Amino acid sequence: MRRTTRHKVNLGVLYTVLLAVVLLLVLLADWAAVQENFFDPEIAKSLWPEIITVGAKNTILYTLVAFFGGLALAVVLALMRLSPIAPYRWLATAYIEFFRGLPALLVIIASGFAIPIAFGWRPPGGIVGAGLAALIVVASAYIAETLRAGIQAVPKGQTEAARSLGMSGPRTTIFIVLPQALRIVIPPLTNEFVLLIKDTSLLAIIGVAVGERELTTLARDELSLNSNSTPLIAAAVMYLVITLPLTQLVAALERKQQRAR
Amino acid sequence: MTSRITGAQPGARAIEIRDLHKYFGDNEVLKGIDFHVDQGQVVCVIGPSGSGKSTLLRCVNRLEEPTSGTILVEGVNVIDPEVDLDEIRSRIGMVFQSFNLFPHLTVMRNLTIAQNRVLRRGKDEAVEIARRNLEKVGLAGKEDAYPAHLSGGQQQRVAIARALSMDPDMMLFDEPTSSLDPELVGDVLEVMRDLATDGMTMMVVTHEMRFARDVGDKVVFMDGGVIVEEGAPLDVLRNPQHERTKAFLSKVL
Ligand SMILES: Nc1ncnc2c1ncn2[C@@H]1O[C@H](COP(=O)(O)OP(=O)(O)OP(=O)(O)O)[C@@H](O)[C@H]1O
Numbered sequence: 001m002r003r004t005t006r007h008k009v010n011l012g013v014l015y016t017v018l019l020a021v022v023l024l025l026v027l028l029a030d031w032a033a034v035q036e037n038f039f040d041p042e043i044a045k046s047l048w049p050e051i052i053t054v055g056a057k058n059t060i061l062y063t064l065v066a067f068f069g070g071l072a073l074a075v076v077l078a079l080m081r082l083s084p085i086a087p088y089r090w091l092a093t094a095y096i097e098f099f100r101g102l103p104a105l106l107v108i109i110a111s112g113f114a115i116p117i118a119f120g121w122r123p124p125g126g127i128v129g130a131g132l133a134a135l136i137v138v139a140s141a142y143i144a145e146t147l148r149a150g151i152q153a154v155p156k157g158q159t160e161a162a163r164s165l166g167m168s169g170p171r172t173t174i175f176i177v178l179p180q181a182l183r184i185v186i187p188p189l190t191n192e193f194v195l196l197i198k199d200t201s202l203l204a205i206i207g208v209a210v211g212e213r214e215l216t217t218l219a220r221d222e223l224s225l226n227s228n229s230t231p232l233i234a235a236a237v238m239y240l241v242i243t244l245p246l247t248q249l250v251a252a253l254e255r256k257q258q259r260a261r
Numbered sequence: 262m263t264s265r266i267t268g269a270q271p272g273a274r275a276i277e278i279r280d281l282h283k284y285f286g287d288n289e290v291l292k293g294i295d296f297h298v299d300q301g302q303v304v305c306v307i308g309p310s311g312s313g314k315s316t317l318l319r320c321v322n323r324l325e326e327p328t329s330g331t332i333l334v335e336g337v338n339v340i341d342p343e344v345d346l347d348e349i350r351s352r353i354g355m356v357f358q359s360f361n362l363f364p365h366l367t368v369m370r371n372l373t374i375a376q377n378r379v380l381r382r383g384k385d386e387a388v389e390i391a392r393r394n395l396e397k398v399g400l401a402g403k404e405d406a407y408p409a410h411l412s413g414g415q416q417q418r419v420a421i422a423r424a425l426s427m428d429p430d431m432m433l434f435d436e437p438t439s440s441l442d443p444e445l446v447g448d449v450l451e452v453m454r455d456l457a458t459d460g461m462t463m464m465v466v467t468h469e470m471r472f473a474r475d476v477g478d479k480v481v482f483m484d485g486g487v488i489v490e491e492g493a494p495l496d497v498l499r500n501p502q503h504e505r506t507k508a509f510l511s512k513v514l
C-alpha cells in the first residue's frame with residue numbers, strides 16, 4: 001500500500017470507532033433521567049440570581065484575596081529563597097516544600113478547625129478568614145517558586161549593569177530585576193490564578209454563612225435541598241465562564257512572548 | 262569633561278593594580294597582575310580568549326571579587342571592606358559586550374534612573390544631562406524608544422551615554438564592539454574615539470587592533486592570566502618582544 005492510502009484507511013478506522021462510541025452513548029443513555037437530574041429548568045431558574053450575586057461573586061472575591069495575599073507573601077519568600085544569607089534560604093525552602101507537599105484541603109481543615117480549637121485562635125473574618133488564610137499560605141508557596149524562576153530568568157548582565165552604575169542591591173532588585181521578572185511570569189501567574197479559582201471550591205469543606213458561600217458550596221447546598229444535580233451544572237457553567245477566557249489569555253500571552261524572543 | 266572628584270589631575274594614577282590574584286574555584290585566572298592606568302590615558306588590553314582580560318577589567322569595580330592583591334581607584338583601595346563600593350562604582354562607567362540596557366525602560370529612563378536613584382539628581386537636571394549625552398553619541402531623538410527597537414550599534418551607544426550620564430571619572434569597556442555586525446562597529450568606535458579626545462580615562466578590552474593602535478596610549482597583552490608585554494601601541498603591535506605576543510598578533514592582524 002502507498003503511504004497516503006494507508007494513512008486514509010487509518011483515519012477511516014478512527015472515525016468509524018468514534019462514530020460507534022457516540023452512537024452507543026446516544027442509544028444507551030437514559031436521556032429522560034439525564035434531563036430531569038441535571039437540566040431541570042425550574043431549579044435552574046430558582047438559582048437565579050444567588051448563583052451570581054453570592055456564588056460567583058464570592059468565588060472571585062476569595063480568589064482575588066488568596067491570589068494577591070499569596071503574591072505579596074511570595075515576593076518575600078522568593079527573595080529569601082535567593083538571598084545570600086543561608087538561614088533565609090533554608091527557611092524559605094522549608095516553607096515552600098512543606099506547603100507544596102501538603103494537600104490544600106488538609107491545610108484548610110487545619111486552619112479552619114484544628115488550630116482555632118487547639119490555640120483558641122479566632123481567625124479574622126471568622127471561618128472564611130481562616131480558610132482564606134490557608135489558601136494564601138498554600139498559594140504563596142507555589143507563586144514563590146514561579147517568581148524565583150522568573151527572577152532567575154532575568155539575565156545576570158542586568159544586575160551587573162545596574163550595580164556598575166552604583167545602584168545598591170535592593171534598588172537593583174526593585175527597579176531592574178523585579179519589573180522584568182514580573183513580566184516573564186505573567187503567563188504562569190495567570191495559570192496559578194486559574195488554579196486558585198478552582199481551589200476556592202475547597203472552602204466548601206468548612207461550613208460558612210449563607211451569604212459567604214462560593215460557587216461549589218452554594219451548588220452543594222442547593223443539590224441537597226432539591227435532590228437534583230442541576231445546581232452542579234450551573235456552577236460548572238459559571239466556573240467555565242470565568243476560567244476559559246483566562247486560559248485563552250494565557251495562551252495568547254505565551255504566543256506573544258514567544259514572538260518577542 | 263568635568264571630574265566629580267576634586268583634585269584629580271592629569272598624570273595621576275586613575276587605576277593602580279598590585280599583585281592581583283583571582284581564582285574561580287581551583288582555577289587561577291589572574292596570576293599576579295601589576296597594572297596601572299593614568300588619568301586621561303587610554304589603555305587597551307588585548308589577548309587570546311580565556312586569558313583573563315574580562316576578569317581583570319571586572320575586578321576594577323569589583324563585579325568580580327579579587328582573591329588577593331590591591332586595586333586602587335583614584336587612590337582608594339576598592340578591596341577594603343570599609344569602602345563605599347556603590348559610590349566608587351558610580352564614578353566608573355562600564356560598557357559591556359552585550360550592552361545590558363534595561364529592556365523594560367525607555368532610552369531616556371535608562372539614562373536617568375541611576376542619576377535619580379544614585380546621584381539624587383532632580384528630574385529636570387537628569388533629563389538635561391541625558392539629552393546632552395544622547396546627542397554626543399549621535400542618538401538625539403531616540404529618547405522614547407525602547408532598547409529592543411534599536412540596532413546593536415545604537416544600543417551600545419545608548420549604553421555609553423548611560424554610563425556618561427553619571428559623569429564618571431573613567432570608563433571600562435569590555436569588548437564593546439564584539440557582538441556588533443561589522444557595519445555597525447564604526448559608529449561605536451567613533452564615539453569612543455571622541456571620548457578619548459575629550460580626555461576621558463579609558464580601559465578597553467578589545468580585539469580592534471586599529472583602535473588600539475590609533476587611540477591607545479598603552480597596549481597591554483595578556484595570556485594565561487599574566488601580563489606578557491605592555492608598552493606604546495606601536496611598539497607592542499609592530500615590534501613585539503615575546504613569542505606569545507608575536508603568535509597572537511600574527512593570528513589577529
Ligand atoms: N564566573 C566564572 N566562573 C568560573 N570560571 C570563570 C568565570 N568567569 C571566567 N572564568 C574563567 O576564567 C578564565 C578567564 O576568563 P575571562 O572571561 O576573563 O577571559 P577573557 O580574556 O575575557 O576571554 P574572552 O576574550 O573570551 O572574553 C577563563 O578560563 C574562564 O573560563
Ligand SMILES: [Mg+2]
Nearest residue numbers: 314315316436
Ligand atoms: Mg572577555
